Amino acid sequence: MTTANKTNSTPLGVEEILPQIPDCDVELADIGRVTKKDSNDPYLVAFAEPFDAECPRTWSNGKKWTVTDVLSATGFNRIMLSTIMAPALPVIAKELHMSSTESVMALSAYMLATAFGPLVFGPLSEIYGRAPTLHVSNIWFLIWNLVCGFANTKGLLIASRLLAGLGASAVYSLAGGVLGDIWTPEQRGKTLGVYLLIPLLGCAVGPIIGGFMAGTSTWRWIFWSTSAFQAVMTVASFLAFHETYAPVILRRKAARIRRETGDERYRTAEERLIGKRSLTQVLSKGLSRPIRLLAFNHIIQITALVSAVEYGLLYIVLTTLSILYQDLYRESVDISGLHYLAPCLGELVGSQIGGPLMSTIFKRLKRRENGAMRPEFHIPILLPGAIIAASGFLLYGWAAHFRTYWLVVDLGVFLAAFGGQVSGMPEQAYVIDSFPEYTSSATAASQFVRSLTAFGFPLFAPTFYAALGYGWGNTLLGFLALAIFVPTPIVIWMYGPKLRANARGIF
Known part of the structure; x- marks a missing residue:
């Protein structure tokens, strides 16, 4: 992108921006507002056109991967730590004198923290950068996950799980x-599929x-053991x-140029837009x-609900x-854990097909x-994924209700996880x-709502299934999934462009 002063104050939507400017400019686009460029401004620090080695969109595929x-x-x-405790809950509850609700709380406290943490980490990554945010969170997570092992x-245990979840x-x-x-x-579908491959594996094999x-x-x-792995990943x-x-x-590039030249007029578009706002103002916004x-x-709101x-x-x-x-099939703790291969495979296959x-x-x-x-x-693909997921829940529930061969139950779980992944991507x-x-x-806004349900739904699940059974419960x-998922793609397809155009002032 060329160095240019943004002088025209007419806002543009994302779909109008993409045909006009290189990919990297979308990352700067707007920082609230995207406007027409003036190529005669020598003091606006931007990425060089057409390719700049510092621009993330022009990195080599090796560096990106x-x-x-x-x-x-x-x-x-x-993500593995969110579910790894599940089969061990009866053992943990017995040793630490916990009720069934308290043991589930120890599991779910982790997900409660993941509702509130992104509300802080997400904006901080847009102020200080992705790398510092990742490094700080890695160290914090390592400390408190280790404390869980000595609780x-x-x-x-509940408190350290909550802090580790943050x-x-x-x-x-x-x-x-x-x-x-x-x-x-x-590239979004392919890269999401590859990225999700390992975390989804952790969620299910945990x-x-x-x-x-x-x-x-x-x-x-x-x-x-997970703390040892986290130490390696932190390094x-x-x-x-x-x-x-x-x-x-x-x-950082602008700061470097100012140091080298001693000229304080070199600024990025974002720095000019922010102007002389205090750190408190920047952080609060x-x-x-x-x-x-x-x-x-x-x-x-719509995507968060789904x-x-x-x-x-x-x-x-x-x-x-x-x-x-x-309880129903009288299997041991370690053998019952093997059935988590079903949701594991469902999510993995879903990500590799759906992406x-x-x-x-x-x-x-x-x-x-025509290129737009x-x-x-x-x-x-959201709609077919939802239908498959709902079908999986029905098969899973009634197979468990009639205590059919375990493979039928696992097939239902596989389909539920597969469909959920295809509709979630x-x-x-x-x-x-x-x-x-x-x-x-x-x-972070979407994660806030989804983590609350991941925290809350398991808390009422035992009572829910006790009252309705697995058949009618599932x-x-x-x-419920069909009622939420079926109208969503229709609403987004018909009204999405208008909703995006009306959302510009929120930032």
Whole structure:
């Protein structure tokens, strides 16, 4: 991009910006407002045109995948910790004298923290950068996860799980931001599929690992072993993770030029827009952005609702599956944990089919529109994914109700996880492409609601199934999913462009 002063004050929508300016400019676009450029301003610090080695969108694929893989591996450990305790809950409850509700609280406190953490980490990554936010959260998470392994009271275990969850939560807001920083919309499906491969594996195999650790050793190794892995990933992130947020990269570039030249007139577009705002003003506006998006932006409200229902249903499955097999099928703790291979495979297959399929559909719709791109092009696969997920819940519930062969139950769980993943990916891609400048804040707003359901749904799941049984209980859950998911792609497709155009003033 050329150095240019933004002099025309007419705001443009994202779909108007993309044909006019290079990809990297979308990261600066607007910082509230995108306007026409004046190429005669020598003091505006921007990326060089047409390619700049510092621009994240023009990095080599090797560098992009290195950053993506580091974040993905970090997410594996953090997300695995959300479910790894599930099979060990009876053992932990007995040793620490916890009621069943208190033991579930120890599991769910982690997810409660992931609701509030992104509201802070997301905006901070847009102020100070993705890399510092990742490093600080890595260290914080490592400390408190280690404390979990030494907890000798139920209060300490619940509190340390909550604090560990705060550190783990950064990855939920960073992932969307980083992927949006370095990959183009056409690559969104493929890169989401590859990125999610490892974290989804962690989410599902966590209970398998936890079950065998609790059954053959002590549940404390759940936390000691994952802390050792986290220490390795913390070192790896310092060595291999590069800053990806374009405004932060440009601010550093401008500061370097000012030091070298002694000329204070060199400024980025963002610095000129912010002007002489105090740090307090910058932080207050940045930290309040996710809440403002959730309160006033209809796109975030719609996608957050879909994501919340999907996530809540997934965590009902993940927190009750082992209990189902222990209670109804009389299996041991470690053997019951093996059934988590079903949701694991469902999510993995869903991500690897859904991602490329989403990219293929996006490219076809783009060609049909003569090269024009809209975030709505990601949405079509949401509906079939929802139907598959609802069907899976019905099969899972009634198979468990009649105590059929365990493989039928696992097939239902597989379909529920597969469909949930296929329907969840377009929602994530849509948020990333609808908010290119503030992806982390937008993701944090959505994550807030989904983490609350992941925290809350498992708390009432035992009572819910006790009252309705697995058959009617899962029937109700399946129809709830259909009631939320079926209208969503229709609403987004018809009204998405208008909602995005009306959302510009919220930032």
